[in-house]
Amino acid sequence: MIPEVICDYVTVTAPAVYGDDLRGALSDVCLALPDAATDPLGVRLGKFGLLRFSQRPGIAIASASGVVLAALREAGALMDYCTAVASVVSFNVTHVDVASDELCDVPGVLEAEYRRLASTGVNLTRKRIGPGHVRKLFSRGVDGRDTGSVMIGNRGTSRVSAILYDRQHDAISKGKPDPGLLLRR
Numbered sequence: 001m002i003p004e005v006i007c008d009y010v011t012v013t014a015p016a017v018y019g020d021d022l023r024g025a026l027s028d029v030c031l032a033l034p035d036a037a038t039d040p041l042g043v044r045l046g047k048f049g050l051l052r053f054s055q056r057p058g059i060a061i062a063s064a065s066g067v068v069l070a071a072l073r074e075a076g077a078l079m080d081y082c083t084a085v086a087s088v089v090s091f092n093v094t095h096v097d098v099a100s101d102e103l104c105d106v107p108g109v110l111e112a113e114y115r116r117l118a119s120t121g122v123n124l125t126r127k128r129i130g131p132g133h134v135r136k137l138f139s140r141g142v143d144g145r146d147t148g149s150v151m152i153g154n155r156g157t158s159r160v161s162a163i164l165y166d167r168q169h170d171a172i173s174k175g176k177p178d179p180g181l182l183l184r185r
Contacts, residue, residue: 004100006073008066011095018088019060023053025084026062033071045071048176063095101182106166107147109183110136113164114150122152124160129153141169 014022023042030036030043030051037044042062043051049067053060064072064081072078085091102109114136121130134152141147147169153161167182 008099009097011063012091013094014060014088014091016058022088029080029084100185106183107145
């Protein structure tokens with residue numbers, strides 16, 4: 001079975017002059033979702049979802065978390081959100097996280113992937129990410145085995161990076177509901 005690939009986080013930017021238009025259009029779509037409420041940072045969905053608005057000099061920024069995007073997909077409103085983004089005269093998509101979840105022996109797969117990537121590196125684009133830019137951050141999981149994350153590239157300095165992580169371990173350590181044995185790619 002091929003895992004479903006989802007957009008798990010997206011940030012768009014626009015010239016600051018369109019900031020109010022961006023905020024209004026996206027807020028309208030998200031406030032129509034169940035459990036949505038206004039928040040000083042933007043629109044909050046439940047405990048973990050956030051559509052966040054911010055600014056830098058000359059730039060308006062809107063960032064939707066994975067929980068917000070999942071709620072939009074579930075409500076059949078993702079196209080409305082995209083249409084609202086497109087209604088702003090000038091915008092750029094500046095950050096996209098794409099993910100898939102795989103049911104597997106997560107600690108075993110993470111260790112095997114780390115060993116493979118740390119010895120060979122990987123091409124995420126045309127540019128090669130060498131073995132020296134593959135790291136792991138492991139700790140004891142709920143079953144007592146080492147688990148955690150394998151990071152490829154430098155998220156702050158690379159245009160493209162990747163992470164493989166144990167969703168169950170991540171969720172439990174953050175006090176979120178247990179999603180079960182899932183590897184996030």
